[in-house]
Every structure is written in C-alpha cells, then in structure tokens.
C-alpha cells in the first residue's frame with residue numbers, strides 16, 4: 101500500500117450483507133485502531149418487543165467471523181427452536197430470529213431499556229465478540245426507512261423480508277431523520293485530521309447509504325472533506341450482488357448500471373472514485389466523463405482473499421485521488 105492510506109484513518113459506510121464483506125477485508129488490511137465502520141440504522145425496527153439492528157448485526161457477526169456465509173445475515177451454526185415454538189403459538193414468524201442471534205437482540209433491547217445509547221451498547225457487544233475495529237450506528241436516534249410502493253407505504257423490514265421486495269418501489273422516506281444526530285464515532289471519524297479515505301461499501305444506495313448521507317449536516321461535512329470518497333458499485337453486470345438495488349433502480353426509472361450508481365452519488369458531489377467490476381469495464385469512459393475516477397477490478401467477494409484484495413485495492417485507489425474541498 102502507498103501514501104496516507106497506509107497510515108491514516110479510514111471510515112467505511114456500510115449497509116448489511118455486501119458492506120459487511122468489504123468491512124472484513126478492510127479490518128484485515130487497515131488495522132483495527134485506524135478503521136471505523138459506520139452502519140445504517142434505517143433498517144432497524146421493533147419486533148416481538150425487541151430492538152433489531154440488522155445492519156449492525158451483519159457487520160458485527162462478519163467481523164467476529166460468526167456470520168452465516170450462505171444467508172449473509174444472522175449467525176452461523178444457528179438453531180431455530182425459538183422460531184418453531186413461536187410458530188406453534190401462532191406468533192409472528194416471518195422475520196427469522198435464530199436462537200443464538202436472539203441473544204444479541206435481547207441484550208441490546210435490555211440495555212436500550214435501561215437508557216444506554218446504541219453506540220455504547222454496540223461498543224460493548226463488539227468487545228464481547230472480540231471485534232477490534234470501531235463499529236458504530238450512524239445515529240443513536242430512531243430513524244426508520246419507509247418504502248413507498250405502488251401498494252402503499254411499508255416499513256422497511258415488511259417490504260424487504262415479509263413482502264420479499266415484491267411491491268414496486270416509488271420512493272423512500274427516512275422517518276426521524278430531520279432530528280437525528282450523527283453518532284459520536286461517526287462525527288469523530290469525519291472530523292479526524294488523519295482521515296485519509298471514506299469508503300462507501302457495496303451497499304444499496306437508496307436504503308443503506310442514503311440514510312447515512314441524509315443525516316442533518318452530513319452532506320455538507322462531506323462536501324468540505326479532504327479525504328477522498330471511494331464507492332464500490334453494488335451493481336455488477338446490471339444485477340445487484342445481493343438484495344433489491346437493481347430492481348429498485350428499474351422501478352424508479354433508472355438504468356440498472358454502475359454508471360447510474362456513479363451519477364447518483366456524483367450528482368451530489370459525494371464521490372471521487374468508483375470501483376467497478378471487470379464485467380462493467382465498458383462503462384469506464386462514461387463514468388470518467390462524470391469527473392469520477394474509475395478502478396476496474398474483481399468486486400465479487402467470495403473468499404476472505406477476495407475481501408482483502410478488494411479492500412487493499414480500494415485504499416490504494418483512494419490514496420491516488422486528489423480532492424478539492
């Protein structure tokens with residue numbers, strides 16, 4: 101690795117499954133004390149009397165090497181006896197909480213109920229799980245993503261899990277965003293003079309990254325940044341690697357391409373460089389024409405080596421980018 105990225109601090113902005121994969125690579129490359137991973141909390145919801153933070157969970161389990169590789173969410177070596185028993189009782193079983201995973205939600209909810217902040221609870225859960233990089237919610241304040249669909253408004257997890265992303269999307273709303281304040285670790289990372297790269301993980305731009313950008317003051321603070329912003333496209337060859345990003349783009353009347361991802365972020369001056377897959381190499385010139393630098397590489401992460409390689413490439417790429425605040 102070259103330049104500041106080898107010594108400076110790195111801020112990663114992440115949603116759930118895809119973001120968690122790159123976070124694992126960054127954690128191996130950057131060094132724990134120099135990495136902060138800020139997670140979307142727009143997906144959070146209250147369910148069965150518990151507070152669930154799906155993106156924090158996905159990132160924590162991935163960094164602790166406890167996530168289920170096939171599902172991408174939840175814990176490996178999981179049991180489902182709680183869900184079976186809940187189903188027998190006629191309870192709500194569309195959102196699957198594994199027996200081990202349940203412990204996280206119970207403990208987090210207990211502490212929230214005692215008045216502790218999500219940031220501190222996350223820090224302690226991370227400590228207990230042996231996670232060294234700083235993992236933080238984007239805010240301690242409640243923000244809830246609402247998906248506006250052709251069949252009405254749906255709370256995010258109802259749209260995503262219960263209704264399996266079937267209703268056509270018309271737009272999004274982040275309830276609570278106007279009064280939400282960035283968490284202390286997020287603010288500290290942004291203000292850190294040693295910050296050398298901001299990495300937008302390959303997460304859904306509309307429902308994973310936008311809630312983070314929509315926090316009051318964040319876009320302006322990013323506009324005055326010194327550190328370059330590099331995003332990894334979550335769209336590869338016209339498909340989302342995971343989740344409904346491509347389907348959402350089509351329903352919103354946007355072409356389902358990495359070029360459109362570049363336009364989406366760069367239109368708000370929130371992008372200096374985009375990492376795209378070899379499959380999308382044909383879009384390189386068009387993305388450069390937007391004033392966005394491009395790195396073409398393998399972005400599909402299957403093995404730990406893929407995650408580490410992509411993380412290294414993102415940081416080297418960022419180190420080579422000039423920014424004009």
Ligand code: FO1
Pocket residue numbers: 115116117143152153154155157158173174194195196197201257260261
């Ligand atoms: N995703 C699903 O598709 N089905 C589930 O039943 C489900 C349960 C679940 C429980 C805890 C948790 O932390 C995440 C869970 N997820 C589930 C994943 C989650 O809903 C999404 O991946 C994210 O919200 C999108 O980033």
